[in-house]
Amino acid sequence: MIEVEGLTKRYGAKLAVDRLTFRVRPGIVTGFLGPNGAGKSTTMRMMLGLDRPTAGDVRIDGRRYENLQDPLKYIGALLDAKGVHGGRSAFHHLLCLAQSNGIPKSRVHEVLHAVGLTAVARRKAKGFSLGMGQRLGIAGALLGDPRILMFDEPVNGLDPEGIHWIRNLMKSLAAQGRTVFVSSHLMSEMALTADHLVVIGQGRLLADTSMADFIQHNSHSYVRIRTPQPERLLDVLDEAGIKAFRAGGGTLEVDGGKAERIGELAAEHRIVLHELSPQQASLEEAFMRLTAGSVEYHAQGGTPPTGWKKG
Amino acid sequence: MIEAVGLTKRYGAKTAVYNLSFQVRPGAVTGFLGPNGSGKSTTMRMILGLDNPTAGQVTIGGHPYRRLPNAPRQVGALLDAKAVHGGRHARNHLLSLAQLSGIPARRVDEVLGVVGLQEVAKKRSKGFSLGMGQRLGIAAALLGDPQVLLFDEPINGLDPEGILWVRNLMKALAAEGRTVFVSSHLMSEMAVTADHLIVIGRGQLLADMNIRDFISANSADFARVRTPDSEPQQREKLTSALTEAGGQVLPEQDGALRVMGLPLPRISDLAHDADVRLWELSPHQASLEEAYMRMTQGAVDYRSTSDQRAGLQQELPPGAMPPVQVPVPGQGQPGWYAPPPPQQGGQPFAMPQGQPAGPYGAPAAPGGPGEPNPYAQAAPAPHAAPDMTKPEDAR
Amino acid sequence: MSTPQPSMQQQMQQQAAPNWQAAPGPSYTSPIPIVRTHLGHALASEWTKIKSVRSTMWTLGVFLFLMIGLGLLFALITASTDTSMEGESPLVLGVFGPMLGIVCLITLGVLTTASEYGTGMIRTTLTACPSRGRVLMAKAIVFFALAFTVTLVATALVGFAQVAILEGNGAGDPTGEEWLRVTVGVSLYVALFGLLSLLIGSLIRHSAGAITIMIGLFLAPLVIAMFMFAEPLKDVQQFLLEYSIPSQLSVFYGAELSSSGPSGWGPLWIMLGMTAVTFAGAYFLLEKRDV
């Protein structure tokens, strides 16, 4: 359990994190979303005691990070895949982390095996690809078999097999009753992994809800219907007070999530349905709507090559 | 147009790329997929003349890269976002590249505007986040207004807004008749961006086909069917009716049924005949990720395994949880693959209303809703039985 | 596939470049003609590169500080201790500046090429200019010109200062030949040595490694020679001492170790030969190797 209480961080005049309050609960995967510059990394660093909050407090299982004895046994974090001395081998990197927290050496071999880096354990981290560096970072997070895990952009640089692996890893860690806190920019990944979402924008909390609620509240959902008898169905729906629209390709669309009701009506009136599918917008769409106002580095304009013309 | 013929690259005893032949055509976004270590980056580097092929050749518009008269005006590439001297300003970095190919300095400011970096143009790129570095790399690729573009993992580190922008940018560039060649590990992104796919594994060509053909050929589509929750006997009745008719039926975690091997109208008719009311009947196309995972099995380096946690057992801190041996799903069973939750299946991204659209508009995703029901096609292969130890169930 | 949207941006685009969105043909062609690039473009690019990194300012700043600082320091010490110069040229006191300062030029030279490998920038550069020899040539010219100019300014300043400070110490008036040697001669020599470092950087592709090699080249002959006590090695020792870089450098200041070693403008030709051979090697390898 991570408890964040009124967390604030100010860099000079800029307020990077503004009175954040939320909890990350055990047993589920909690996603941490926000546009670039929203303060996600700063928040995660404050959780790990790397940055000092200007105000507010973070508690890890009720204690401050710096008061944890052997913190790797409580919380494992993947912050920055390249937080490794390039001249050191993967094995020694993990060994020095393990020793600092009194974790036996055999555990190092184990996590190396778990992330699939045994074959390159003695190679210098300098030569690692982004994906291998990421695996090394994940190995570091798993080292103390902690009850809380924190991952910042874990799938960065991983190949599909690796993405698939980390997704299942996070879910199973949560299923074992651990607290899993993940930040990612990949909405499609998040949709597959997270159960709960914490969304921030410009340092402020925008949402702290379950995944399903988040999508429902921030997007438009409808039911798509395909039937050989569209006229009859339209009449039936109209009678029942349900507004239906003709969409392209011979389909009908009904706003809202009323699939059950439509199914019952169709059965009652003996109308054949070839499709009755509730459509929900993606997490990406929901996220975009929520954070539209808090994006930095807006790409804009086309690329008309006007700069070529002299004068 | 990029054309590789018999491309081979050996590093000592290791063959990184073997006898690779393909064409990347203009006017479409071509995705370049393969596991880590499959030779994607090597191929990209050979296309750009950075590495010399051991055998075979690769040409752009008929010429090897290094013979192009002014290469950056014809080919733009994003190879590695951090391939920048960290001590140099973003603008100076681009300026030095522009000068190299006789591009006026005004174009530099223009591309900085395009990628949204004009505010940090005078900052050292050392302090850039991965996403900003990626934008800088994209700016460099666009600098020469080239007709061929190569992107290696373009969305690494970008935030959702940036991902959407890059996606639309690539589609728009292709729509203008340019050749766009993109490698990525993110299948969900590729599925909504690419029109054509080239897949390699262990340095050899595995597939070179249209994205929809690829998915159809390598996975099974299915239908999700839900009966009234209050009457479980309806579900039983429908299950037996569908099974009798030759369909494969599997339960979903929320009580719905997953039906394979039967087209939607047939399911509807069978339900009607069995007097079963339907609450949902929706088509689902398998994801690109699933198709990809099936194809590239056995061509993967650095395979992860489950975490045994035995090394910790002798010294558990007091009060710590005893290690629970819950198997990590999918591990040790390469064929297992979790299908995506229903709401994601084939769901295209719709442009949010009221938000400024990307500069290139939002073209419809391939395989979008306007397409004919994909489920109507007969499933080519029986779907592997989903593992029931799915974490959702475990909860 | 792109659905036209009546947005402001698109309208503007269409005004700016009519065929931007049209693209009826199968292949896109940029509306702007493609110019043929030449060495001039590469020179402009390399000049932008070298002046836009802090390490250039640092190394050249320290270089100037050492050149001028040490030159003045020794002149001042000599002046304040009332040592008589006994008619010798005051310019000889400048020899210590380039001895230490050359380390800065080694660093800058190596960084000009090797840092591109360290950061991965080299891939961007060689993608933008596949004529690799041109890139190397441009780097060499820009670096050499910069190093030569800076050294020339420093040596000239130090020379004038020394002559002025040591007027009262019985120093001789340097001849035109002497002036030429300690300014242009030293500058050419030192800049060539920096250029050699640049080429070694391109060959080794690793900053620290290349700097170590160059400093080794600079110091090792002297150090090795000092350990050659055995009589049969006397000739080797003599050779190493006379042809080591510091001794060659002192030749320009008229401070030769012995009469048998290089003299006059000799060191310059030696350095020129070494640099030319290394340039050929670096050029060949750059064209041939994978990046």
Add this chain to the structure above:
Amino acid sequence: MATTQVVRSEWTKIRSVASTVWTLSLAAVVTVALGMLISLLSRNEWDSMSTRDQLFFDPTYTSFAGMSLGQLAMIVFGVLVVSNEYSTGMIRTSLAAVPQRGTFLFGKIAVATGLAFAVGLATSFLAFFVGQTTLGEHSASIGDEGVLRAVIGGGLYMTLIAVFSMAVATMLRGPMLSLGILMPFFFLISGILAAVSATEKIGRFLPDQAGNKIMQVVPPVDDDTPYGPWGGLGIMVLWVVAALLGAYAVIKKRDA
């Protein structure tokens, strides 16, 4: 308990990077070799030396002449031990593992200091014996008065230089900046201050000048230094302690 863990971890860190071996062996080799060289020169030039110089000749100090260059490698060692953590981003991983920053900093410095002392002491003894052998008839013996103090002092001097560099690097973080400040400080500024008579008296209180004193057995001609060998080392220790306090304050306060 936690401290021993940190020390073990830091020991793994320090022995698993190549720069440790490089810098320390360079320090030893340069110190010994240069000391031998200067000793050799002194012996050869003995006859041309003035009587006064012969009278005040300090064989022990002469064999330590290489330390003026060898200490630069020690500085590099000290700087890299600390600043590598910052330049690679490893510091975040390390501080997440050991959030008690004081323990972390002093654990790291203690391990590096121990190593530097072992290498420094060995170097000092080696330089002394090699130098004395080279000096031949003009050499000193380890049993002479003050010589053992000077030799052990040489080891202490090198160690303190390394610790000072570590502390400065903790405050400045970047390896280039730290080296860019420390190198000229020890190599140029201190030399220049000592060479110019007006600033000579200030120069004496710089850490290296003061610490140097411990290696002298025969005081130089008309020596008017206001402190003795141990006094000089004490001044150097004060510098080091001040730098360490600064480093502690910085690491406590600043964000990682």
